[in-house]
Amino acid sequence: MPTTRRARSNKPKSVRLFKALREMNVAAETVVEHLREKGFELDAKLQAGDPNAKLEPAMYDALIEAYSDDVDAKARVRDRREQIAAAQEAAEDEPQRVSTRDPEPEPEPEPIPEPEPEPVAPAEPVIETAPAEEPVAPAEPVIETEPVGEAPAPEPTPEPVVEAAPEPTPEPEAATPEPEAVAETPEADAVAPEAPQAEEVEAAAPEATAAEDAPADAVAPEAAAPEAAATPEETENLSVDEPTPASDSGGVVRADRYALTGTKVLGKIDLSGLDSGRKRKRKSSKADDAPAAPASGGTDDSKRSRKKGRKGRPSVDKAEVEKNVAKTVAATTGRGGSKRVRQKRRRARRDERAAQREMLEQLREEQSQILRVMEFINTGDLAEAMNVNVAEVISKGFAMGMMFSINQRLDADQITLLADEFDFEVEFMNEDEEVLDIIEEDEPEDLKPRSAVVTIMGHVDHGKTSLLDYIRTENVVAGEAGGITQHIGAYEVTLENGREMTFLDTPGHEAFTAMRARGAQVTDLVILVVAADDRVMPQTIEAINHAQAAEVPIIVAINKIDREQANPDKIMSELAEQGVQVEQYGGKIQCELVSALKGTNVDSLLEKVLIESDLMELQANPDRNAVGTVIEAQLDKGRGVVATILVQNGTLKVGDVFVGGMTSGRVRAMFDERDQRVQEAGPSTPVQVLGFNDAPEVGDRLVVLDDEREAREIASKRVQLQREQTMHQRRHVTLADLSRRMAMGEINMLNLVVKADVGGSAEALSDALLKLSNDEVAVDIVHAGVGAISESDVMLAAASNAIIIGFQVRPGTGVRTIAENEEIDIRTYSVIYDAIEEVRAALEGLLSPESKETITSTVEVRETFRVPKAGTIAGCYVVEGKISRNDKVRLLRDGVVVYTGVLDSLRRFKDDVSEVARGFECGLSIRNFNDIKVGDTVESFVVTEEKRTLEV
Ligand SMILES: Nc1nc2c(ncn2[C@@H]2O[C@H](COP(=O)(O)OP(=O)(O)OP(=O)(O)O)[C@@H](O)[C@H]2O)c(=O)[nH]1
Numbered sequence: 027m028p029t030t031r032r033a034r035s036n037k038p039k040s041v042r043l044f045k046a047l048r049e050m051n052v053a054a055e056t057v058v059e060h061l062r063e064k065g066f067e068l069d070a071k072l073q074a075g076d077p078n079a080k081l082e083p084a085m086y087d088a089l090i091e092a093y094s095d096d097v098d099a100k101a102r103v104r105d106r107r108e109q110i111a112a113a114q115e116a117a118e119d120e121p122q123r124v125s126t127r128d129p130e131p132e133p134e135p136e137p138i139p140e141p142e143p144e145p146v147a148p149a150e151p152v153i154e155t156a157p158a159e160e161p162v163a164p165a166e167p168v169i170e171t172e173p174v175g176e177a178p179a180p181e182p183t184p185e186p187v188v189e190a191a192p193e194p195t196p197e198p199e200a201a202t203p204e205p206e207a208v209a210e211t212p213e214a215d216a217v218a219p220e221a222p223q224a225e226e227v228e229a230a231a232p233e234a235t236a237a238e239d240a241p242a243d244a245v246a247p248e249a250a251a252p253e254a255a256a257t258p259e260e261t262e263n264l265s266v267d268e269p270t271p272a273s274d275s276g277g278v279v280r281a282d283r284y285a286l287t288g289t290k291v292l293g294k295i296d297l298s299g300l301d302s303g304r305k306r307k308r309k310s311s312k313a314d315d316a317p318a319a320p321a322s323g324g325t326d327d328s329k330r331s332r333k334k335g336r337k338g339r340p341s342v343d344k345a346e347v348e349k350n351v352a353k354t355v356a357a358t359t360g361r362g363g364s365k366r367v368r369q370k371r372r373r374a375r376r377d378e379r380a381a382q383r384e385m386l387e388q389l390r391e392e393q394s395q396i397l398r399v400m401e402f403i404n405t406g407d408l409a410e411a412m413n414v415n416v417a418e419v420i421s422k423g424f425a426m427g428m429m430f431s432i433n434q435r436l437d438a439d440q441i442t443l444l445a446d447e448f449d450f451e452v453e454f455m456n457e458d459e460e461v462l463d464i465i466e467e468d469e470p471e472d473l474k475p476r477s478a479v480v481t482i483m484g485h486v487d488h489g490k491t492s493l494l495d496y497i498r499t500e501n502v503v504a505g506e507a508g509g510i511t512q513h514i515g516a517y518e519v520t521l522e523n524g525r526e527m528t529f530l531d532t533p534g535h536e537a538f539t540a541m542r543a544r545g546a547q548v549t550d551l552v553i554l555v556v557a558a559d560d561r562v563m564p565q566t567i568e569a570i571n572h573a574q575a576a577e578v579p580i581i582v583a584i585n586k587i588d589r590e591q592a593n594p595d596k597i598m599s600e601l602a603e604q605g606v607q608v609e610q611y612g613g614k615i616q617c618e619l620v621s622a623l624k625g626t627n628v629d630s631l632l633e634k635v636l637i638e639s640d641l642m643e644l645q646a647n648p649d650r651n652a653v654g655t656v657i658e659a660q661l662d663k664g665r666g667v668v669a670t671i672l673v674q675n676g677t678l679k680v681g682d683v684f685v686g687g688m689t690s691g692r693v694r695a696m697f698d699e700r701d702q703r704v705q706e707a708g709p710s711t712p713v714q715v716l717g718f719n720d721a722p723e724v725g726d727r728l729v730v731l732d733d734e735r736e737a738r739e740i741a742s743k744r745v746q747l748q749r750e751q752t753m754h755q756r757r758h759v760t761l762a763d764l765s766r767r768m769a770m771g772e773i774n775m776l777n778l779v780v781k782a783d784v785g786g787s788a789e790a791l792s793d794a795l796l797k798l799s800n801d802e803v804a805v806d807i808v809h810a811g812v813g814a815i816s817e818s819d820v821m822l823a824a825a826s827n828a829i830i831i832g833f834q835v836r837p838g839t840g841v842r843t844i845a846e847n848e849e850i851d852i853r854t855y856s857v858i859y860d861a862i863e864e865v866r867a868a869l870e871g872l873l874s875p876e877s878k879e880t881i882t883s884t885v886e887v888r889e890t891f892r893v894p895k896a897g898t899i900a901g902c903y904v905v906e907g908k909i910s911r912n913d914k915v916r917l918l919r920d921g922v923v924v925y926t927g928v929l930d931s932l933r934r935f936k937d938d939v940s941e942v943a944r945g946f947e948c949g950l951s952i953r954n955f956n957d958i959k960v961g962d963t964v965e966s967f968v969v970t971e972e973k974r975t976l977e978v
Pocket residue numbers: 484485486487488489490491492493585586587588589620621622623624
């Protein structure tokens with residue numbers, strides 16, 4: 027009865043089952059079971075575990091007693107009991123009043139919020155039950171394992187740190203899946219311990235880039251963590267809406283759903299560290315720092331990051347923790363400095379990235395303004411290279427008065443002009459450059475001295491071969507004399523002093539110049555041989571001119587001094603007239619008097635060569651892919667293409683892949699001049715190479731590459747380029763395009779090779795031509811000589827970009843074809859004045875209508891007949907072309923024009939004919955000219971007047 031009354035009078039004590047369950051965090055069955063055990067009589071609702079079932083106050087108390095061993099809780103229980111006792115007394119005193127106050131007492135428990143903090147302690151049971159779903163659990167092991175292990179680290183540091191440290195630890199984990207986040211993580215960590223920073227981070231997150239988003243996540247848990255730390259105060263604040271039940275329960279037992287709201291979760295973290303003394307301090311310090319962290323946001327974030335944390339890492343990296351702790355300390359002591367630090371860092375990173383971008387942009391821009399193209403690319407390719415529309419390129423060309431089709435191949439001038447319109451600078455790549463790109467530059471420290479490569483030059487029969495033979499035989503080192511010496515075009519000799527020298531044994535100057543015409547400079551030095559019993563001859567002068575044009579030092583060898591008629595002084599003075607001042611004449615050119623036959627002074631000649639080469643400091647790097655030049659090449663029946671290569675740099679080895687001119691290959695085998703197999707050849711070594719896919723040309727550059735396919739590609743590209751060049755361009759200057767090329771600024775020097783029938787004419791013509799030099803262009807006579815225009819003249823002109831002026835001389839047999847191939851302009855004149863006037867007109871851009879001469883045939887005079895009245899009739903054979911009755915003719919004797927005129931008659935077997943073709947015999951007579959001799963050549967030609975186009 028009293029119970030009933032008491033119940034009535036203590037209404038507030040009657041508690042719904044669900045409330046009790048929630049507060050104590052126990053299962054309904056457990057409660058029911060426990061109440062049964064305690065002897066309570068349970069109604070049907072309670073028995074069924076209905077959440078709305080009412081618990082008698084006694085029951086409730088029993089439950090509290092059972093499920094809370096917390097001292098404070100017990101104290102509360104005590105309080106409650108006292109309250110109950112007081113209430114009972116009051117009820118006993120004034121039962122009616124009690125009944126009327128029934129609804130009121132409910133607020134009584136309200137003071138309970140005070141004990142709210144206590145839930146802290148009872149949270150322990152939560153740890154048992156909640157671990158699976160609550161972050162609290164993961165936090166716990168961390169606290170137990172890491173910090174404990176790391177006690178030295180956290181302890182000396184301010185307490186907040188210690189607690190913060192374990193908490194942030196999940197972050198790195200959370201971030202680990204995202205590499206970008208990692209960079210930021212430390213910041214996040216540093217932020218972690220401080221609630222205010224959590225706010226900052228959150229604030230910063232939105233502005234952040236992708237990389238910064240991750241940290242935002244990472245940071246979130248910390249935002250929660252501080253809350254946890256702030257529990258004592260915050261929990262009060264935060265629990266304002268929910269805690270009522272907690273206050274009832276003493277806050278010990280919390281239902282899961284409450285835990286998930288965040289506030290309580292954080293509270294549990296506080297509780298988990300049972301080291302109360304330390305904790306309280308920590309809490310307070312955090313609370314100081316953290317003015318009410320945003321609960322909800324923090325909770326959400328914490329959820330997220332915890333999930334990650336759980337997944338990500340089973341244990342914490344100690345080093346990481348230490349690092350984080352240190353950062354945290356730094357951040358904390360920096361009083362809000364962490365934000366600035368982060369901002370600083372972010373700014374620095376941004377600046378760095380911007381600088382990098384700018385540099386890249388600049389580099390790209392610089393590179394993009396230089397077009398590296400091959401000549402003769404077509405309009406379409408040019409447009410593509412400039413990254414512009416081809417229509418634009420064509421219309422620019424049109425505006426400049428040039429019509430281009432999309433597939434039209436453009437020459438160098440056109441490419442330059444068009445590129446200029448689009449602000450591009452053009453760098454032309456030639457076939458060699460492409461390979462040069464591949465050839466790596468030598469470091470100075472890799473260079474080692476190499477032996478000199480010497481060419482012996484001189485007039486016929488002055489003793490070149492004899493000198494070379496003597497040097498070779500005299501300097502063959504014992505043991506080397508095994509094989510029979512082969513002619514491979516170059517020889518390596520070892521002198522007594524152990525020094526080596528390589529001699530090029532090239533026939534005459536042609537090969538020398540042919541190489542130079544191809545851009546190959548193989549000779550370091552020239553020994554100019556002049557017979558002391560003769561005089562300076564045309565070929566001597568030629569040799570001098572060739573050497574000077576190639577800028578190769580000359581050493582003079584005055585040979586045959588053993589002869590009685592030898593007059594070295596005369597030779598020296600004649601040489602001086604040619605601009606070769608020898609030492610004995612006060613000049614700088616070394617000179618030795620030798621006898622190739624007897625070997626007199628050959629040693630000292632070689633000594634002088636060594637001195638000269640030493641002065642030149644010739645060097646090469648033997649430890650690299652070889653680069654060389656083709657000295658000779660021929661097709662051997664048994665061995666295929668055999669080429670002599672002079673290795674100029676690097677070391678050529680058997681098995682090397684190479685490109686050589688327009689062909690490529692792999693070194694199958696190598697032989698020296700004694701036909702001995704060699705495995706490798708270093709700088710300045712001549713070697714015969716087998717393995718070319720096709721015959722290279724003399725002067726071709728051989729370059730070893732690493733990739734066979736690349737070698738083949740380059741070779742085929744070169745073939746194509748050469749085809750294009752032959753098709754499109756006159757590479758060498760002509761009188762016709764002289765003024766245009768002068769206007770383009772391409773030419774400021776007009777080189778001429780002058781050939782005449784006699785020395786006087788050559789001299790006179792040369793002098794007159796030299797005087798044509800003006801401000802814009804200087805005229806230079808590369809070579810002036812006597813006799814027919816030879817292949818050597820053409821090669822010299824090719825090498826010096828010169829025009830050949832012939833006075834009363836013609837190109838020798840086959841020379842015209844070579845000149846055409848080399849695109850050398852040969853101008854021949856019968857009157858000196860004509861030659862001078864034409865060159866002057868060309869220089870002034872005033873060339874009169876061009877009269878173009880086309881050779882129609884070359885006819886050989888095989889017999890002559892004297893016919894009264896008709897004069898001399900020549901029995902001829904047409905060697906080339908077709909001779910027509912109306913053609914003009916010129917009679918040549920030894921390449922020199924003897925007469926120019928017209929035909930008087932052209933016959934075949936006594937019949938007059940209008941033309942005779944190649945391979946047929948004919949009889950002809952020249953009007954007003956009877957001095958025809960057997961062996962003469964009749965050249966027939968037609969002259970066509972070509973209207974000259976107006977030149978720029
Ligand atoms: N007395 C004498 N005769 C020499 C000397 N050097 C060369 N000869 C002779 O001169 C002639 C021509 O010599 P070569 O060595 O064939 O001359 P080269 O310049 O090579 O001649 P080509 O090959 O035709 O250009 C030969 O009969 C040699 O014997 C020398 O020092 N003294």
